[in-house]
Amino acid sequence: MTPSERAAAVFERLDPVYPDKRPLLEYSSPFELLIAVILSAQTTDAQVNRVTPELFRRFPTPQALAAAEPAEVETLIFSTGFYRAKARNIRAAARALTEQYAGELPCTMAELTGMPGVGRKTANVLLGVLCDRPSIVVDTHFGRVVRRIGFTTARQPDRVERELAAIVPAEIRTELSMALNFHGRYVCTARNPACFRCPIADLCLFEEKTSAPQTEDIP
Numbered sequence: 001m002t003p004s005e006r007a008a009a010v011f012e013r014l015d016p017v018y019p020d021k022r023p024l025l026e027y028s029s030p031f032e033l034l035i036a037v038i039l040s041a042q043t044t045d046a047q048v049n050r051v052t053p054e055l056f057r058r059f060p061t062p063q064a065l066a067a068a069e070p071a072e073v074e075t076l077i078f079s080t081g082f083y084r085a086k087a088r089n090i091r092a093a094a095r096a097l098t099e100q101y102a103g104e105l106p107c108t109m110a111e112l113t114g115m116p117g118v119g120r121k122t123a124n125v126l127l128g129v130l131c132d133r134p135s136i137v138v139d140t141h142f143g144r145v146v147r148r149i150g151f152t153t154a155r156q157p158d159r160v161e162r163e164l165a166a167i168v169p170a171e172i173r174t175e176l177s178m179a180l181n182f183h184g185r186y187v188c189t190a191r192n193p194a195c196f197r198c199p200i201a202d203l204c205l206f207e208e209k210t211s212a213p214q215t216e217d218i219p
């Protein structure tokens with residue numbers, strides 16, 4: 001089996017296991033998803049979801065957030081960590097959205113990564129979810145799973161993205177990326193991968209596969 005064939009087979013198995021491949025971040029507009037993804041750096045989606053309702057209630061538009069008092073934004077997002085840098089970035093991104101793009105999120109990697117606080121990971125989330133572009137979101141879960149399966153040995157996110165893009169057909173790229181992300185959260189977890197109940201175990205090259213339930217998995 002070539003890596004491309006293996007990627008297609010992995011998708012075929014995981015697609016029905018994770019039918020809802022929408023992000024776990026809550027949002028009701030492109031602006032809100034942009035801000036939520038920036039806030040999700042170095043924290044959990046659940047933590048971001050705890051702060052964004054009040055943030056977006058106070059600042060419902062890019063214009064309002066761009067003009068916000070830094071201290072108020074910092075207080076609202078404090079619990080997501082790195083709150084000073086994140087407050088600066090989300091205000092600056094809101095300003096760029098307002099001033100450069102008339103409030104409409106752009107749909108190219110170059111434009112998105114030109115916005116403050118937006119790296120390739122954030123841009124790929126936005127491209128995949130909002131722009132319907134093939135995208136690979138390399139976060140901690142995705143990176144771990146694709147290394148274990150044997151699709152790459154790279155650790156650097158840009159390289160992981162490049163190597164996966166080379167073997168995953170464009171038409172399944174976004175969905176496979178999300179499915180592998182969920183697989184990393186729920187089955188192929190960092191400390192204790194549940195290989196014994198993994199639907200892609202026979203397609204995975206991980207040498208330390210677990211074959212029986214681990215103590216902490218037994219209720």
Ligand code: SF4
Nearest residue numbers: 188195198201204206
């Ligand atoms: S077999 Fe184990 S290591 Fe491989 S993807 Fe499944 S849970 Fe992860």
